[in-house]
Structures are given as structure tokens and as C-alpha cells.
Amino acid sequence: MRRYVRRFSRTERLLHWANAIGFFALLATGLILYLPSLAVLVGRRPLLQSLHFWSGIGWVCILVAIALLGDRRGIARLAREVDRFDRDDLRWLLGRKPAPQGRFNAGQKLNTALTAAFTVLFLVSGLLLWFGERDTRFRFAGTVVLHDGLMYVALVLLVGHLYLALIHPATRHALRGITVGTVDEEWAARHHAKWRSE
Amino acid sequence: MSETSERRVGRGVFLATLAGGVSSVVWGKAVWDHVSRAVSPVESLVPLLPSGGWRIYTVSGSLPRFDEESWRLRVGGHVRKPVSLSYRELLALPKAEQVSTFHCVTGWSVDNVKWGGVRLNDVLASAQPLPSAHALEFVSAEKPYVDSLTVEQAGLHDVMLAYEMDGRPLSRAHGAPVRLVIPEMYGYKNVKWLAGVNLVPRALDGYWEELGYDRDAWVGRSNGYRT
Numbered sequence: 001m002r003r004y005v006r007r008f009s010r011t012e013r014l015l016h017w018a019n020a021i022g023f024f025a026l027l028a029t030g031l032i033l034y035l036p037s038l039a040v041l042v043g044r045r046p047l048l049q050s051l052h053f054w055s056g057i058g059w060v061c062i063l064v065a066i067a068l069l070g071d072r073r074g075i076a077r078l079a080r081e082v083d084r085f086d087r088d089d090l091r092w093l094l095g096r097k098p099a100p101q102g103r104f105n106a107g108q109k110l111n112t113a114l115t116a117a118f119t120v121l122f123l124v125s126g127l128l129l130w131f132g133e134r135d136t137r138f139r140f141a142g143t144v145v146l147h148d149g150l151m152y153v154a155l156v157l158l159v160g161h162l163y164l165a166l167i168h169p170a171t172r173h174a175l176r177g178i179t180v181g182t183v184d185e186e187w188a189a190r191h192h193a194k195w196r197s198e
Numbered sequence: 199m200s201e202t203s204e205r206r207v208g209r210g211v212f213l214a215t216l217a218g219g220v221s222s223v224v225w226g227k228a229v230w231d232h233v234s235r236a237v238s239p240v241e242s243l244v245p246l247l248p249s250g251g252w253r254i255y256t257v258s259g260s261l262p263r264f265d266e267e268s269w270r271l272r273v274g275g276h277v278r279k280p281v282s283l284s285y286r287e288l289l290a291l292p293k294a295e296q297v298s299t300f301h302c303v304t305g306w307s308v309d310n311v312k313w314g315g316v317r318l319n320d321v322l323a324s325a326q327p328l329p330s331a332h333a334l335e336f337v338s339a340e341k342p343y344v345d346s347l348t349v350e351q352a353g354l355h356d357v358m359l360a361y362e363m364d365g366r367p368l369s370r371a372h373g374a375p376v377r378l379v380i381p382e383m384y385g386y387k388n389v390k391w392l393a394g395v396n397l398v399p400r401a402l403d404g405y406w407e408e409l410g411y412d413r414d415a416w417v418g419r420s421n422g423y424r425t
Contacts, residue, residue: 033253034248034253035248035249036248036249036252036253036254036371037248037249039253039254039256039371040254040261040370040371043256043259043260043261044259044260045254045255045256045257046257046258046259047259079208082208083206083207083208083209084204084205084206084207084208085204085205085206085207085208086203086204086205087203089207090205109207109208110207110208110211112208113207113208113209113211113212113215114211114212114215116212117211117212117213117215117216117219118215120216121215121216121219121220124219124220125219125223128223129304132304133304133409134409134410135410136410136421136422137422139303139421139422139423140223140224140305141223141226141227141305141423142222142223142224142225142226142227142228142230142305143223143304143305144304144305144306145222145226145227145230145305145306146219146222146223146226149222149226149230150219
């Protein structure tokens with residue numbers, strides 16, 4: 001008989017999926033604007049620019065709304081978990097064993113911190129591009145380099161994330177946690193021993 | 199695990215990424231230019247960016263299509279004799295070639311673009327501009343895109359109407375069959391899908407200038423940039 005334990009709250013899951021949907025909407029419209037072959041195929045650049053811009057605004061607004069209306073104390077706790085690295089986390093990053101992990105392993109903590117920073121940077125550089133097109137005071141030579149660079153690095157992180165979440169046999173069970181909220185107790189004990197023994 | 203052995207790594211990563219990212223709007227382009235120049239010898243083998251770093255900017259719903267038979271370049275305005283060149287007639291004019299860097303006002307550049315085309319004087323000669331013509335208006339087939347240069351600006355040695363890019367006929371994305379090239383100025387002055395050149399008494403605001411961009415779009419010293 002399998003037993004399940006709750007790993008992610010509703011607020012955490014909503015945040016994850018709102019972020020994922022927003023990212024893919026922005027990636028799709030962004031790539032059409034960015035890649036010449038797609039730009040020529042699709043055309044309608046002014047429309048796509050608006051779609052991309054408003055998807056970005058909507059993305060951030062929805063994330064903020066979920067955070068404000070959801071379990072704020074839970075989010076503060078999540079931030080603390082992601083912030084703190086103990087000795088085992090550092091050992092985990094160096095590939096040493098044993099290195100029992102909490103609810104998030106050290107890699108997941110880094111990924112969460114980076115994803116949060118990238119969201120802010122995507123927003124800032126995107127707004128600078130948008131307003132820079134309208135007012136020279138917001139125009140910086142490096143804005144487009146930053147916005148594109150973020151996209152490339154985020155894509156690399158995303159590919160790794162998708163591999164671990166969908167393909168890698170040892171870790172793909174985590175997908176259950178982020179969709180329905182619960183994970184297998186034995187799996188949790190193996191991968192997140194410190195969390196289970198709390 | 200005691201509190202003392204914990205380090206605040208997550209916050210550090212978040213703040214460092216933020217600080218590095220935000221400040222890069224100032225230093226990012228210089229670093230990127232260095233990197234792309236350093237790897238440029240191998241770039242022809244392994245492209246660093248898709249399409250060599252070009253982006254295709256358009257202002258209307260679709261890109262103009264080029265039909266070789268019906269296409270004409272009309273030269274008019276303050277001229278003694280308005281002319282209309284077919285694609286074949288344009289190709290028959292003396293051919294000029296140059297390698298120059300293309301700068302977009304939004305911050306991206308493409309180094310060492312190989313252009314082939316004609317010098318403006320060779321196009322204008324048969325139309326015989328009148329003394330009252332002090333500027334040239336370049337009209338794109340992509341409506342309502344238009345831009346203009348003074349006669350002095352248009353007379354710079356490396357201004358051309360390009361019908362070849364990197365050894366191939368100019369593609370639709372880059373303004374087929376012919377575009378204006380003025381490397382000293384930002385890309386928005388380099389009108390694509392050129393359909394007409396009008397000689398006019400003075401330079402007027404083009405498409406982007408009406409939206410607040412500088413009419414004299416010198417690279418590095420206009421549109422809020424200083425070098």
C-alpha cells in the first residue's frame with residue numbers, strides 16, 4: 001500500500017504553473033519576434049509585439065496576485081527554505097555522499113533563486129525595451145543583450161528542469177508533487193530525507 | 199543541524215543575479231561585442247547566434263513581396279526627368295561592393311556585412327536632380343515606412359542601394375530586392391523594400407522620427423547614446 005505525503009501547497013503549485021504557462025507564452029511570441037525565419041513566416045510584428053508585452057505584464061500580475069491572495073506565510077517559509085544552505089547542501093552540490101536533503105535539494109534551491117531573479121530581470125529589461133522605444137531616457141545599449149541572454153540561460157535551465165521532471169527515472173516522480181501536491185512517502189524518504197525526518 | 203552552520207546562499211544568488219543583470223544594461227553590450235569579436239573567426243563554422251544576429255523589424259502586417267517583372271524603382275520629385283528602373287536595369291548599373299557593420303538603435307549589431315549594389319549617384323544621374331533638391335526621400339514598399347537623408351548625408355562614400363547581402367541576392371526579410379545602406383547611421387535609416395527615391399527640398403521626419411527618434415541617426419551619437 002503506497003502512502004502519500006503533501007509536498008507542495010496549493011499556492012506553491014499555482015505559482016509554479018502560472019509561471020510555466022506565462023514563460024511558454026512569452027517564449028513562443030518572443031521567438032517569433034527574435035528568429036528571422038519565424039518573423040518572416042508569421043509577419044504581423046506590431047500585433048506580436050503587443051501580445052508579447054501584455055503576456056509579460058499579465059504573467060507578472062498573476063504571479064503577484066497568487067502570492068498576495070494565497071498562503072503568504074507559506075511563501076515566506078518557502079523563501080527561507082530556498083535561502084538557507086546547510087553543510088549537507090554544500091556537500092550535495094559538490095557531489096559528496098551522504099548528503100540528506102530537505103524539502104528542496106540544493107539544486108532546486110538554486111534553480112528557485114535563479115528563476116525568481118530571472119523573472120524580475122525579464123520584466124525590467126522588457127519594460128526598458130518597451131519604454132526605450134518611446135523615450136530615449138529608457139534606452140540602454142545593453143538592454144537587448146540582457147533580454148536575449150536571459151532567454152538563452154533560461155532555456156538551458158528549462159531543458160535541465162524538463163529532463164529531471166519528465167524523463168530521469170529517479171526524479172520524475174516529483175511531477176506528481178507539483179501537480180496534485182503529494183508524493184510517495186518512500187520516494188520522499190529517499191530523496192528528501194531531512195524533510196521527512198523533521 | 200544547528201543554525202550557525204547555515205548560510206544564506208539563496209538570497210545571495212538572487213541578489214547577485216539581479217545586480218549583475220540590471221547593471222549589464224550598461225556594460226553588457228561592450229562585453230558581448232568583445233566576445234563576438236573574439237569568436238568571429240570560427241563564427242562562420244559555428245554560428246554564435248541564429249541568422250548571424252539579425253532581427254527582422256517590420257511595421258506592418260506582412261512583408262512586401264518582390265516580383266521581378268513588375269518591380270520598379272521610381273526616382274522622382276525635384277528632378278529634370280523622372281525615371282523608373284526595372285530590376286534588370288538596376289543590376290546593369292556599375293556595381294559597388296563594401297563590407298560594413300550594421301547597427302540597430304536597440305543595441306544589436308552585425309559585423310562585417312558584405313553588401314553589393316549601386317551608388318546613389320549612378321541611380322540619380324539619369325534623372326538629373328534640380329538645384330532645388332537638397333534631400334532625398336526613400337519610400338518603402340512597406341507602407342507607411344519612409345525616411346530621408348540630406349544630400350550631404352547621402353553623399354557619404356559608403357552609402358549604397360544594396361541588392362546583394364553576403365554574396366546572395368537580398369532576401370525578402372532584408373528588404374528584397376533593394377534596400378538603402380548607410381552604415382554611419384542606425385538601421386532605421388537603412389530603408390528596406392525600396393520602391394522610390396524622391397528628390398525633395400529638405401529632409402523630413404521618417405516613420406521612426408515621427409515616433410521620437412532622431413532624424414540624424416549617427417551611430418553612437420544620437421538617440422540618447424554618447425560615445
